[in-house]
Amino acid sequence: MRSGILTIAALGVMGGLGPAAASESTVIYKSVAPEVAIEAVQVAIKKCRADGFQVSAVVIDRFGQTQALMRDQYAGLPATQTATDKAYTALSFRSDTSALGQLVKSGKMSERIAIEPHILMIPGGLIIEAEGTLMGAVGVSGAPTGEADEACAKAALDHIHEKIDF
Secondary structure, eight states: OOOOOOOOOOHHHHHHHHHHHHHHHTOOOOOHHHHHHHHHHHHHHHHHHTTTHHHHHHHHESSSSSSEEEOOOOOOOOOHHHHHHHHHHHHHHOOOHHHHHHHHHSSSOOOOGSSSTOOOOOOOOEEEETTEEEEEEEEOOOSSSSHHHHHHHHHHHHHHHHHHHO
C-alpha cells in the first residue's frame, strides 16, 4: 500500500511540473495572418498606382519568409527582389530602411554592413510591429524614389494597423 501512495504522490508532483515545464519549452508568438498580408500588398500596389508608379510589394513574416508578394504588371524586373531585400533589411535590423540609410550616411553605422547579401538600406522597407512585438516587415520597390516606395509601404501599414493591434 505504501508504494502505491508513493507512486500517486510522484505522479502528482510530476503532473504539477508537466504544464510548467511544457510552457517553458514552447514559444507562442503573434504573426500577421496571410489574408492581412495580402491586403497589405494590395493597398501598397493601389497607393503606388494612384501616384502613377508600378511597383512590387511584399510582406515577410518574423522569420523572413514571404507571406504575400505582388508585382504590378509594368514594375521593373528588379522590383520584386529589391522589395524583398528592403523588407528583409527592416526586419533584420528592426528598423525602417530609411532610418538605417541615414545611419550609414551619417557614419553612425559602418557602410560595410550594407554590402552584405540582401541588405538594402534605402527607403521602402518598414517593420510590422504591434505593441512592441515584431511581426514582420513590408517592402515596396519600383517607384522613382525610395521615399515614394516608403509612402506606399506606409499606406499598407496604416491599412492593417487596426487588424494587427492586440
